[in-house]
Amino acid sequence: MTDKRLWEPAPAEIAASHLDRFRQSVQERHHVPVADSVALQKWSAQHPSEFWEMVWDTTLIEPRGSGPSFVPGPSMRDSKFFPAATANYARNLLNGQTRGNHSDASVAVEFVREDDVRRSLTWKELHEQAAAFASFLRSCGVGPGDRVAAWLPNTPEVLTAMLATSMLGAVFTSTSPDFGVAGVLDRFGQVEPTVLIGTDGYVYAGKPQPRLARLGEVARKLQSVQAVVVVEELATDPDITDIPKAISWRAALAAHAGAPLDFVESAFDDPGFILYSSGTTGVPKCIVHRGAGLLLKHSVEHRLHCDVRPDDVVFYFTTCGWMMWNWLMSALATGAALVLYDGSPFHPTPSRLWDLVDEFGITLFGTSAKYLDASRKMDLQPAKTHTLRSLRTITSTGSPLVPEGFEYVYRDIKADVHLASISGGTDICGCFVAGDPTQPVYAGEIQTPGFGMAVDVYDDKGRSLRLSPDTRGELVCTMPFPSMPVSFWNDPEDAKYESAYFARFPGVWAQGDFASWTDHGGIVIHGRSDATLNAGGVRIGTAEIYRQVENLPQIVEALAIGQQWDDDTRIVLFVRLSADCDLDDELIGTIRRVLRENCSPRHVPAKVIAVTDLPRTRSNKLAELAVADVVHGREVRNVEALANPESLNLFREIPELAT
Numbered sequence: 001m002t003d004k005r006l007w008e009p010a011p012a013e014i015a016a017s018h019l020d021r022f023r024q025s026v027q028e029r030h031h032v033p034v035a036d037s038v039a040l041q042k043w044s045a046q047h048p049s050e051f052w053e054m055v056w057d058t059t060l061i062e063p064r065g066s067g068p069s070f071v072p073g074p075s076m077r078d079s080k081f082f083p084a085a086t087a088n089y090a091r092n093l094l095n096g097q098t099r100g101n102h103s104d105a106s107v108a109v110e111f112v113r114e115d116d117v118r119r120s121l122t123w124k125e126l127h128e129q130a131a132a133f134a135s136f137l138r139s140c141g142v143g144p145g146d147r148v149a150a151w152l153p154n155t156p157e158v159l160t161a162m163l164a165t166s167m168l169g170a171v172f173t174s175t176s177p178d179f180g181v182a183g184v185l186d187r188f189g190q191v192e193p194t195v196l197i198g199t200d201g202y203v204y205a206g207k208p209q210p211r212l213a214r215l216g217e218v219a220r221k222l223q224s225v226q227a228v229v230v231v232e233e234l235a236t237d238p239d240i241t242d243i244p245k246a247i248s249w250r251a252a253l254a255a256h257a258g259a260p261l262d263f264v265e266s267a268f269d270d271p272g273f274i275l276y277s278s279g280t281t282g283v284p285k286c287i288v289h290r291g292a293g294l295l296l297k298h299s300v301e302h303r304l305h306c307d308v309r310p311d312d313v314v315f316y317f318t319t320c321g322w323m324m325w326n327w328l329m330s331a332l333a334t335g336a337a338l339v340l341y342d343g344s345p346f347h348p349t350p351s352r353l354w355d356l357v358d359e360f361g362i363t364l365f366g367t368s369a370k371y372l373d374a375s376r377k378m379d380l381q382p383a384k385t386h387t388l389r390s391l392r393t394i395t396s397t398g399s400p401l402v403p404e405g406f407e408y409v410y411r412d413i414k415a416d417v418h419l420a421s422i423s424g425g426t427d428i429c430g431c432f433v434a435g436d437p438t439q440p441v442y443a444g445e446i447q448t449p450g451f452g453m454a455v456d457v458y459d460d461k462g463r464s465l466r467l468s469p470d471t472r473g474e475l476v477c478t479m480p481f482p483s484m485p486v487s488f489w490n491d492p493e494d495a496k497y498e499s500a501y502f503a504r505f506p507g508v509w510a511q512g513d514f515a516s517w518t519d520h521g522g523i524v525i526h527g528r529s530d531a532t533l534n535a536g537g538v539r540i541g542t543a544e545i546y547r548q549v550e551n552l553p554q555i556v557e558a559l560a561i562g563q564q565w566d567d568d569t570r571i572v573l574f575v576r577l578s579a580d581c582d583l584d585d586e587l588i589g590t591i592r593r594v595l596r597e598n599c600s601p602r603h604v605p606a607k608v609i610a611v612t613d614l615p616r617t618r619s620n621k622l623a624e625l626a627v628a629d630v631v632h633g634r635e636v637r638n639v640e641a642l643a644n645p646e647s648l649n650l651f652r653e654i655p656e657l658a659t
Contacts, residue, residue: 100335114343183640260314310335316366421544
């Protein structure tokens, strides 16, 4: 399937891209032959100092000083980027206005809620509100290194709060309001924020979800908090008297209106953000990121991999509890405007998100593979119902996009679009493998390793599989890159950090993804390696099973685990069925036959069991490990990481698993 070419850019499109202009600049500046993007990727991974120096010079507004760009260390962790440089994340985003030659009155951010509540911010308003909120934070004692935590929907207010935090050299952290109290405390309780920003509620699937009572409970349990700011989302003037140290968002801005833009200079390694692991294997890890590191990494991904231009309009369907929220915010630095959406992607109509493309002229539409798959199964055909004239790029991440998903995009959404399947993680707040607007798109295949990323696939003995296409192994990175985490919070000896990424192959970053090279030099992601099945000693990626099974019209989605049985492991497949469909012997036989014929006999499950729901994380990833824990009678150590924890009860004491 990966030999099926679905799209190829025209020569004029290649010549007009950021990527090709950057390639030519490399040739001219370093006097090296770089014939195309494939050669550029190889050069960038082998010459990190020169590559990241050029990225800084062409994308960041701060001078980088006279110091070295890259200082190799005895390990990836000990290497340094730009040790003598300073930068401010917020200044680069707010400077995006000048890149696009936008006026003060140009719109920087459009916000749409599912019930059609709307707000927008011009560049001038964004500058003014960020400055005012930074002044408020300063009045609360927030300074460099202090934490500001936001428990908010995906609105302009959370962007403003992040910019204000960054202006002060403080550390921003966020999660979405659908988290319960315990989940919020598991995260924010570890990092001890000085200021907490919450909301009176949000709207999802046509229903308001009040949050004031929960916000008060969280505020009372976070002893470090000096002020609680309440964003008015459901009511104009919510009653916040029961929330300790509370002030409304509007009051906080009004009290500091007219404050000047004032930026604190931060060293390259200074923390700027804290993100959280999904936590399905324990209490969430607090991953500390450099603001400057994210600037550089996101700049490469926006400009080179996605060809985002100063007058573009960028959209990603995300919450502010997923790393793609950070990725979306950084697009302001390119000069592009943002479209923020909060609510169900299928409410009030299944075409809700595609309506936004036509209304706002969105040029980059970002979403998850699950959204595209759900749209395919609903037989949505935006190509027939929308113009999508502005749309140049669709990005997909969160889980592997199967070949049928690629074909759906080109058949039913838009034939002349660059579909960039991308894969990375919260761990690096960016991508290991991504799109290339100057190369063909093949079904099921991610086009290229990231520029500046020494990506490879290793076998169990740590040997490269680059010359063995289609052979599955571990996705690794063998050289440092700027968005490696600074540290984990409360991990003074870096024991958790080392264990998370470097225990598998000492000195080499192992991402925990099961992957393979292709004949085209691209990558296929087969699923998480820590959820990899090992039946009869053969390693099987769960995504391989899902691709086949979910193509059956009777199957909405599936989840596979390895169950310990008779001193071995057997595959158990749980399926969620379409309406009015039963899991009878005929359907079970069909599932097994499809897997045997299209994969291998090793992929055939020993048990197929119907369930009404499947657990998933709040970033919409199937929680395979949580199901395996329940089936084996182990404690699920962080149920709060799940969007639907009640679904775990469906997997307890299933009679079929005892035979």
